[in-house]
Amino acid sequence: MNNLEAILKLKTIDVANKLLGHFLVSKYDNKLLIGKIVETEAYLYNDPACHSYNNRTKRNSMMYAQAGTSYVYFTYGMHYCFNVVTADVGVGEAVLIRALEPIAGIEQMQFNRSKTKLIDLCSGPAKLTQSLNITLNDNGINLLDKDSPIHLRYNNDLINDVDIIQTQRIGISKAKDMPYRFYIKDNIFVSKK
16 A cells, blocks of 8 residues: 555545554644544444434535545534545545644644643544644545645555554444454554553
8 A cells, every 4th residue: 555545445444444654734823733643443334333324414424525535523512523534425434533643743732732741632532633723624625635734644654564453442332342443552642542
């Protein structure tokens, strides 16, 4: 696999695995805020925990877009979660980015989160959206366009033999036994081991 477009053509479960180690980039206030993806979860159209499970709504409509589109939603009345749309147009699948390892723009992330410890910046879905200033305004963005305010960046230095853990998803009430969560083993920025 040598580029993100090729990764996004895979099945959603494989996309969740293969996005690990690549970068999420946010352009904020003339600064680049960059995090390495270290934890993901896959959500499939036939999955009771997936927003598209009970058909298309105004809230989840972006899940049905082209693979590589951002799907951002508001949850618990206070947080945003960031997803990468996967699968074919009209299917309704995505990968939730659960955690990032801060790489660049760390001072701005610290300001955005009002936290100074690196471990507190992006080690959870709501933390990373706050650190990278991701909001509903970022819903529906082409993440493969490097000129987009938020985009994915391929990691040319990614080592193929990184240990990946596949386990059950967390923080959900339905289909929580499905092994659709992936994270980089021993990475301290993972939200929960």
